Amino acid sequence: MAPTNHYLVSGSAPIVGRAFEAAAHQAPADDTGTAAPRQPAPVLPFVDRILDYQAGASITVARRLALDTDLFLADHNFVHAPGIKPLRECYPVVPMTGSLELMAEAAACLTPGYGLLGFENVTARRWIAVSDNGELALTVKGQVEQGHEQVDHRRIAVEVLAGPAHESMIASTVLLGTRYAAPPPAQPVLPPAGTTVDAGQLYADRHLFHGPRFQCLHGPLHVGPDGLHGQLRVRPTQDWFAFSDHPQLLCDPGLLDTIGQLIAVWSMQDGSSAFPVGLGRLDFHGPTPAAGSILPVTIRITGRQLKMISADVDIGDGAGGVWLRVAGWRSWQFKWAPELVALQRHPSRRLLSETRTLAGPDRDIGYQWLAAQTIAGFDLALLARHYLRAEEMIEFDAKAHYPQRQLEWLLGRVAAKDAARAWSARTANTDLDLHPAAFAIRNDPHGQPVVASWPAPVPVPRISIAHSHGVAVAIAAGAPVGIDIESVAEHDAHWLASFTTEGERRQLAAYGAPERAAWITRLWCAKEAFGKRLGLGLHRPARDVEACAWADDHGLRMRHIPDGACADVRTLRDGDFIVAIDSPMHTHDNKEQS
Template sequence: APPAPAAVPAPAAGPGPAVAPVPVPVTGTWTPGGSPPATGTGIRTSVVRVSPETMPYLLDHCFFPQRAGWPDVADRWPVVPATTIVQHLMDTARRAAPGRVPVAVHGARFEEWLTATPAVDVQVTAEPVAPDRLALSFGPRARATVELAAGYPAPPPDRWRTDPAGERAPSHTAAQLYGERWMFHGPAFQGVTELSALGERHIRGIITAPAAPGALLDNVGQLLGYWIMATRTERTVVFPVGMREMRFHGPHPAPGTRVACLVRITSLTDTVLEADVQLSVAGVVWAELRGWQDRRFDNDPHTRPVERFPERNTLSEARPGGWSLVHERWPDLASRELIMRNSLGGAERSEYAKHAPRGRRQWLLGRIAVKDAVRQWLWDHGEGPVFPAELRVHNDDVGRPYVTGVHGRELPPLDVSLAHRAEAGVAIVRPHTPAPGPGIDIEEVTDRDPQAVASVLGADELRLLHGLCAATGDSEALWFTRFWAAKEAVAKAEGTGFGGRPRDFVVLEATLAGDELTVSGRLERAYAVRCAPAANPPGLTDRAYAVAWTTGPLGPTGIPHEEE
């Protein structure tokens, strides 16, 4: 058998710890290299304070951009990178075994986000489980086993090779990666300084080692993230959930060191992206990471502009007639969490959390739709960038929505209305007037039983409904849905809703095309209501909707006050 490789002596002083821990009394003792003590002995614990004050570099690892000088850090959502957690675990292992260095990390798993707002104390636990191995946990959120040795193994492995014929130049530069917000990272985590080559199953680049703890390996994840964005159009948001093995062949490169990175894709499914990684300094392999595993989150080309530049883009689509329509293109819970945090400010997130899980989805759709409608109105009238968190949607005593500015954002007097049904949300905004309006509603086109129809429509409306069905050939389900949505839109314009009495609102007439209806209300004798079809996009449950909206009552000349 070949002789065992010689060991590279450990440096006299390794890189500093990610943050100074608060020591907790140690239970038992352990001699590195010897047999591990019985379970429950030799356990070391310490506490790490996670906050923007103790870890200021996390202000450059915030998922969501906000207006410059934004005072609420929680709206930016500073999250501890998985690789920073790994650095904490390695630092803990180093302190637990003086004279030894961490040479590998095995079975790292990351169970949930760890955010820095509000501040949290995390207990880090280290327990010997084998000679030169410590099982570590970072609170309930992460765990791994760290392997220790007297020095780094030598010689390092050979560098991996790639076939230049299977590579192409990336479409972006490293500067564009950050300047165009393909990555959310701030300066402390902006380590990719060259995008060298892109292949069908690999990517190469140069990382200039940042100083922030864990930032060098975080940039590996950025290269992997760029690969999937450059080669796929859907489910391109990825975050680490595990790493099978991370093996190191020397001390951590000093800040400013150029590190060559080669990422090889080993598996890609709808939910998981896996890769192996090799990192080299001056032509010598420093580290190999095997089984890097990212989870893929739901997103599609419609949501990507909002993820990058929420202050200039909307999830909603502006529709003819001056209203907005949004579809829920984020069906899974984790993706919805990201959309929610990009759309709501702190007070609204608290409201969201108070809703029952089944009600949160449509509540969120309504908030997104009305914020998008207001922002689109502001842009149409010359306003510059407006982030979603700069607006807050309230409800008055009777449930009518209204919108205010947050942290210095001033709004003109505006009236808004919103509605949601299944996977769709709609909203409309107009300048404030003392008259009723605007109002909007969306309803799914579906068959109703005769009792339900009769409870909503009076005798004259039923005759009108049946006559329109006969004249147009359209189904009763479609015409009833138009009537229902039109009546609901007027009820919202008057600020009351049906109040259990839908017959108080009467459809007086409708065009054969079904795009214009006249409806009487409680406060005004006639409103002009417009109606348009809508449908879920591919990938969502097949549904057809009727959307009805009014901008207010008819004026003396028989046209809406707004148009007069």
């Protein structure tokens, strides 16, 4: 719903722009003395309903974010899936600088006649992400800080709460007053740096995920060991909201967001990513420059402590002065695996898991390997959104109470989708170009994973998945296939007897202790992989499958005792794990005679 004017008291409108800029919105007279047509009155776009108001003391504002009205959210989402997933499933997030605007507007309603001068002690606690139903209810609470009252200044403590649980998302002190402070002297520009990158190319190559409304970096950016400098272009904001093409933004969230973008660019030097989490103080020294203005920006890295980057920022006014100064901008730095960073940039063209191939005559057989370490430090739910469709997300969320099970289930789904995508590209003899969320993986009535909603022009692949101790493997083929993985460990005689035949135990007894433990694991995995390819289900009797031949290359001839079906299962050791693969090329059409 579009924000509307709600009066605090009769005749006193809560929607107040910066008083010293209000004249810019009055209609000037033309040469004949006739007033020109008025433009539509500007609207504070983040003020919807005022729930409570105590003059000179406190205010509570309600605002419901909605994807169909808050259009800027389409350009600030973390999952890149155009044409594959609806926006609501792509984790649209209000940037921290959008939260600053939200807090400033509530504070302005509490202090009519005072304009925004800046912010102090900004602390972002959680992402303000719009939920999968496309909406999110926010509550903004502002309170005048007592003991700081001055005739021309006000300090308002503001907090943003989200959802029915009213979780605290971000808090700040908003600084308001009747006039801007005189701008400080401009800091000298950093000396020329060793690295220059083009802002347009950063956006085009998705090193920065931001859409057009937030693409304010302009031209070459000069990056050095202690900071960077470059230019910004002020973009118009008339298309940020569906309900108004004249929003009265007290600051420019799109332009301010470039500070976080620039620190992210600086972090790329060592392969890290960075996201803003707060700032010490931000001061405006004039109104936002007009759309189209080119502004110089300088960022100085002032500290790195653990994973936190601190920086000071100057943005010029385009005429040699300082428009904005930030002291103590804070961004949290993440050192993610290169495969994970590449996947976020181009999910259709990248695999997160590692492709591993077999040696010898099986060198054309490949499988996918994914260890939990590859996604260490990354939000598991966000990774799920990159790979899963809506129906799969329901299954992922249902496992939230069992974190290890949820992790390994997701690792398996990621590996399987990568296996299916890689097989599709090989089969079609094309480059990888299939988004992991373009299809689904479901379980058939026997618990076997199957590919569904397959969009590629090649036949639907058959897949198999296994996981063990934080590692998942998967394989895809044009016919039924089986894979299993297990870590090598000592097991007691009771466990061994639970899945082996008497003949298998005699064979295992011939091996020495270290080799015997590995062979026991090979036998277990071979039975699992063979059973998966045959589609025998999760609850098949393990002793219905028997190893009838043991090869020096660690292969096992497996036989399904009830019907005599046979296959050669390849096993290999990978670190502390044994992997067994039963591929279509190892199937024996002629059943062995008993």
